[in-house]
Amino acid sequence: METMLRKREDKIAIIGAGTIGLSFAALHLLKHPTCSIAIYDTRPDVHDYVAEYMSKTLAGAGVDIDSTMQRLRISAYLQEAVLDAVIVQEQGPENLDFKITTWAEIERYAPKTALFWSSTSGIPASQQSRNMQDKTRLLVVHPYNPPHIMPLLEVVPSPRTSQAVIDETLEYWRGIGRTPVVIKKECTGFVANRLAFALFREACSLVTQGVIDVKDLDEVVQNSMGPRWTVAGPFKSYHAGGGDGGLKSFLNKIGGTVQQCWDASEKDVKKGSIAVGEDWQIEVCRQTDEAYGVVDTRERDTRTRSVLEAVSCEEEVQ
Amino acid sequence: METMLRKREDKIAIIGAGTIGLSFAALHLLKHPTCSIAIYDTRPDVHDYVAEYMSKTLAGAGVDIDSTMQRLRISAYLQEAVLDAVIVQEQGPENLDFKITTWAEIERYAPKTALFWSSTSGIPASQQSRNMQDKTRLLVVHPYNPPHIMPLLEVVPSPRTSQAVIDETLEYWRGIGRTPVVIKKECTGFVANRLAFALFREACSLVTQGVIDVKDLDEVVQNSMGPRWTVAGPFKSYHAGGGDGGLKSFLNKIGGTVQQCWDASEKDVKKGSIAVGEDWQIEVCRQTDEAYGVVDTRERDTRTRSVLEAVSCEEEVQ
Structure with a gap:
């Protein structure tokens, strides 16, 4: 090529x-x-x-x-x-x-x-x-x-x-x-959307339960997982979190908390009926409209480009 | 203060x-x-x-x-x-x-x-x-x-x-x-971990189903959601994705795909028994070890700092 x-x-x-x-x-x-x-x-x-x-x-x-x-x-x-x-x-x-x-x-x-x-x-x-x-x-x-x-x-x-x-x-x-x-197998939604929608469902569920509002949830992601996952994806991140023992050690140490979160998520998704077209959408869409109006995608793209340049420059330095 | x-x-x-x-x-x-x-x-x-x-x-x-x-x-x-x-x-x-x-x-x-x-x-x-x-x-x-x-x-x-x-x-x-x-309510895992673990469960599930391997999954996240969510969290992102109609329009247009992904996720999590301590962990941990060995957290932190500086500089410019 x-x-x-x-x-x-x-x-x-x-x-x-x-x-x-x-x-x-x-x-x-x-x-x-x-x-x-x-x-x-x-x-x-x-x-x-x-x-x-x-x-x-x-x-x-x-x-x-x-x-x-x-x-x-x-x-x-x-x-x-x-x-x-x-x-x-x-x-x-x-x-x-x-x-x-x-x-x-x-x-x-x-x-x-x-x-x-x-x-x-x-x-x-x-x-x-x-x-x-x-x-x-x-x-x-x-x-x-x-x-x-x-x-x-x-x-x-x-x-x-x-x-x-x-x-x-x-x-x-x-x-x-x-x-x-x-992607090794043809599957529903491929990988990126499957991952993103899984987090999005949890986000909708937490807002529906009244744990946090839409704008604050975005702040959480923008100031934690966003930058972290730009540099190291979820496996690499948790592998680092486990120290010398890696992901295995991470799961041994805090696996209990992970499972508690998974169980709570399942319960809350059920409780809030977080399926497309159900009632929860009304409040989530209302909060999102109120928070953002019409998004300036040009600004978003400029900032995204800066982030990508920052992480790729650092790669060259290493 | x-x-x-x-x-x-x-x-x-x-x-x-x-x-x-x-x-x-x-x-x-x-x-x-x-x-x-x-x-x-x-x-x-x-x-x-x-x-x-x-x-x-x-x-x-x-x-x-x-x-x-x-x-x-x-x-x-x-x-x-x-x-x-x-x-x-x-x-x-x-x-x-x-x-x-x-x-x-x-x-x-x-x-x-x-x-x-x-x-x-x-x-x-x-x-x-x-x-x-x-x-x-x-x-x-x-x-x-x-x-x-x-x-x-x-x-x-x-x-x-x-x-x-x-x-x-x-x-x-x-x-x-x-x-x-x-966070408005005391709840299991608070918000950041709930969100991150929801995506992590889906990641473990997709690797277990043989759709993708650990290192490629991290590449997916690092080159898509990571930088996007550094700049705009999930609600803001999908709100922008819906154009002038915002999140509501996004859910109207591609809600069918979103629901298909959610349904497929539930099925695959069940099929792979993606709970802490189950068999899937062996292969996921093996791949992660093989991909990363011991992670250099100093390098990770330096690169994370660059990403955060890039996004905050851009904020000041706006």
């Missing part, structure tokens, strides 16, 4: 120009300075929408917006968009039939060597590839939003995806400084 | 010289330059232990170690340690009887105006204060380890704790740049 990064005319086709597709387009343009982007989307205002998103997102990234935008074209036809592409990245509707049809069509028109990536947050490649001739070519590359800021990419092959396709996918992302992680 | 910070001879008594107690001692010495610290602990090697910990922890903090250490004394008697103290901070064994006895004794010898804080991770102030004359004085101030690095302090009053004591406690911590958060 290094050869891919050196080639002048690497064309990346972005199928579906929602915010995730355009964030990926911006990422490729910024990190892979010789690529070109072809965007395919059927929305009628696609030209205006892309221009507006890109000028906002590229502003302040230290690039010349005009010359960067010259590397981006909008195609009216899928066939045209994927022609000569080295990568086809799909962010269409989360609808299995759409994806099955679209991949079969893409396979017909794209080069035999092109990589096929779906950004789906839940529909496994093994289902999407149903009507493809060569099912070894497709895998899921699930971002953490927005991908032009967040380094994580969950790479989820189907049981049929070839190792060569996985390897080339990892190489591309590592080559532009991202952090792809292979 | 501003007056407290200006007084030359504010004495803070640290009861129990484990790593939490000494980390608090270092924090007070560094952030409150006119305070003095009295440490009480019955361990026979207390002098050597304190000297070793402090020289390691103060090194590189940009202070003169000798003059800083002159503000710290070790007392052989509880009575002497708490005499004239403005704050008494307890980090003794997590044993209810010990705490009940100790607080009754502290109350006998400390000034009437001293603040009483327990660093317990689980024993509520309402139980610890059982034999105190004035139960309005005690509350829990639970740190996120190590407190000389991490900004969060969970302030957990008992139903008897007076508002004045809560207010003075918050003022002290805010005055030295920390982030105290009031």
Whole structure:
């Protein structure tokens, strides 16, 4: 894939120009300075929408917006968009039939060597590839939003995806400084959302029990787990917490407390009926609205970038 | 409490010289330059232990170690340690009887105006204060380890704790740049551990199901939730994810996926018997050992400090 990064005319086709597709387009343009982007989307205002998103997102990234935008074209036809592409990245509707049809069509028109990536947050490649001739070519590359800021990419092959396709996918992302992680089994929600939603359920439960309010709970996370887990994930953190004996020693020493918390969580989730659509949502949403109004995501992204720079500088120093 | 910070001879008594107690001692010495610290602990090697910990922890903090250490004394008697103290901070064994006895004794010898804080991770102030004359004085101030690095302090009053004591406690911590958060109800594990352990259980479950291995799971968190939640906690994040409609809109749009993840989590936790002491621990601990050996906590702390500086600089800019 290094050869891919050196080639002048690497064309990346972005199928579906929602915010995730355009964030990926911006990422490729910024990190892979010789690529070109072809965007395919059927929305009628696609030209205006892309221009507006890109000028906002590229502003302040230290690039010349005009010359960067010259590397981006909008195609009216899928066939045209994927022609000569080295990568086809799909962010269409989360609808299995759409994806099955679209991949079969893409396979017909794209080069035999092109990589096929779906950004789906839940529909496994093994289902999407149903009507493809060569099912070894497709895998899921699930971002953490927005991908032009967040380094994580969950790479989820189907049981049929070839190792060569996985390897080339990892190489591309590592080559532009991202952090792809292979998920070993297709599973509900993949990993990042499963973890985040588990904590989120507990958060909703604690607010519903009246233990803490929404804004203070966010403060708790921002001043403890957030920074800690930026530097060392949960296993490494608790392993360090156990001293020389590591995680085993941690679980021996405070396992009782851990289990008490798990038991209390189960009880409270049940008591508060913390399922989507139940009554607890009213108060939690009310508090969140009151606390934040409309969030300035530009400010959030600027600060996130600083945090990521801080932790990656430190890595280089070590 | 501003007056407290200006007084030359504010004495803070640290009861129990484990790593939490000494980390608090270092924090007070560094952030409150006119305070003095009295440490009480019955361990026979207390002098050597304190000297070793402090020289390691103060090194590189940009202070003169000798003059800083002159503000710290070790007392052989509880009575002497708490005499004239403005704050008494307890980090003794997590044993209810010990705490009940100790607080009754502290109350006998400390000034009437001293603040009483327990660093317990689980024993509520309402139980610890059982034999105190004035139960309005005690509350829990639970740190996120190590407190000389991490900004969060969970302030957990008992139903008897007076508002004045809560207010003075918050003022002290805010005055030295920390982030105290009031927990509204005494509950199992307070908030930070409840949240972190909920995600940790899901992490153990996903590793046990063979979806991902320990080291990759940590990579996922370090490159997604970690930096995101450093900048915006879970409610603010999902509120932003919902666009102008906020959290309500987020739950309307992707609530189905959230619920599917919650259901899958429950099923997998059951299937893997993810309770403390069960078989899953063997493989999870093995992978963690293999991935990390003994963690260099000094490196972790240096990097955490950089992340915290990055996010707080950005706050000032806004």
